[in-house]
Amino acid sequence: MYGTRAVILGAGIVGSACARELARAGCATTVVDRGRPAAATTAHGEGNILVSDKGPGPELELAQLSRRLWPQIVAEMSEQAPGMDDLTEWDPKGGIVVATTDDGARELAKFAESQRAVGVRAETLDAAALAAAEPYVTRDHTAAIHYPEDAQVQPAGAAAALLADALRAGATLRTHCEVHGAVTRSDRLTAVRTSDGDLIEADIFINAAGPWAGELSTRLGAPIDVRPRRGDVLVTTPLPPTVFHKVYDADYVGAVGSSAEDLQTSAVVESTRAGSVLIGSSRRRVGFDDRLSVEALSAIAAKALRLFPALADVPVMRAYGGFRPYVPDHLPVIGPDPRLAGLWHAGGHEGAGIGLSVGTARLVRDLLLGRPTEIDATPFRVDRPAVLGRTQKGRAA
Secondary structure, three states: OOOOEEEEEOOOHHHHHHHHHHHHOOOEEEEEOOOOOOOOOHHHOOOEEOOOOOOOOHHHHHHHHHHHHHHHHHHHHHHHOOOHHHHHOOEOOOEEEEEOOHHHHHHHHHHHHHHHOOOOOOEEOOHHHHHHHOOOOOOOOOEEEEEOOOEEOOHHHHHHHHHHHHHHOOOEEEOOOOEEEEEEEOOEEEEEEEOOOOEEEOOEEEEOOHHHHHHHHHHOOOOOOOEEEEEEEEEEOOOOOOOOOEEEEOHHHHHHHOOOOOOEEEEEEEEOOOOOEEEEEEEEOEOEOOOOOHHHHHHHHHHHHHHOHHHOOOOEEEEEEEEEEEOOOOOOEEEEOOOOEOEEEEEOOHHHHHHHHHHHHHHHHHHHHOOOOOOOOHHHOOOOOOOOOOOOOOOOO
């Protein structure tokens, strides 16, 4: 497959990771985006690389693969271009999940035990150990689990580093170029029509358009059911060291796995390298309505204060929100589309796309080149009922 012409449709972190893998494998790779790289969903994330929020199953396997790959890839990029580690802000800080009710403690203990059975490091913290790890966290808790494998990157910086590495390997980039339609021959996608008025021809096209993947797939003639799900985040002014891990309440896992359309919130609190504290998280199905919700921001602030009462008087300097690519069965979509040869998909990660990007790209590379995959890619196949169901319209990337 050396010399295969590959076009990545979307220059967010998933598309950038795919471009890096394919360009380094010898594919003639082009990345196309309707706007600027990493300017949409990637720029509106928190940079989480988590195993703590996933129960045993395919997504956790993908998370474990990605967690193994991230430090290797950061090291490789830094070797090629000094300073890439500063750009990515790779931080293996670990995570701590805190329960504040007796029911929450019981569920957290069961969840952690199921994760340990498949190789996740999950360490129970007593009150003294929690206080030592997080001096400002609430003392009104019923259980705490430390996940030392959780990590964080600066999402836009990490995507930029991945894309830069792809370009160094020979990839090309086209920005402000929107895909309007497809050209097919003998049931094979051979080119896409763009807003520039030209055709881009290739052997394969990878739909990495994030929340807009559903609409883009419809334009290409093979719809998949990827919908937007919005999340909102508060950002404090820079603080002295206050939060030392990613800390969240035990409700977070339930919110991630929920299919409810109404507002779902939980407390997620972590510091950035610059000293600001990020406070999330919310999940709500509002289509592509990009207005901030006072209700959502108030709810996540209230829950965060239950975890960290010391944040009560800290100024919030801004809030932001973004759309995450939601699939009804909560699994990503990775691999070739059996309905249209030449079309591949890499997306549907919802709020986990930053962390899962590099593992997804590795699966795409190995599937495309006919190599054995490091984990079973079958659960992420395109032709499953949740993916081929109803598609919600929106803008295409």
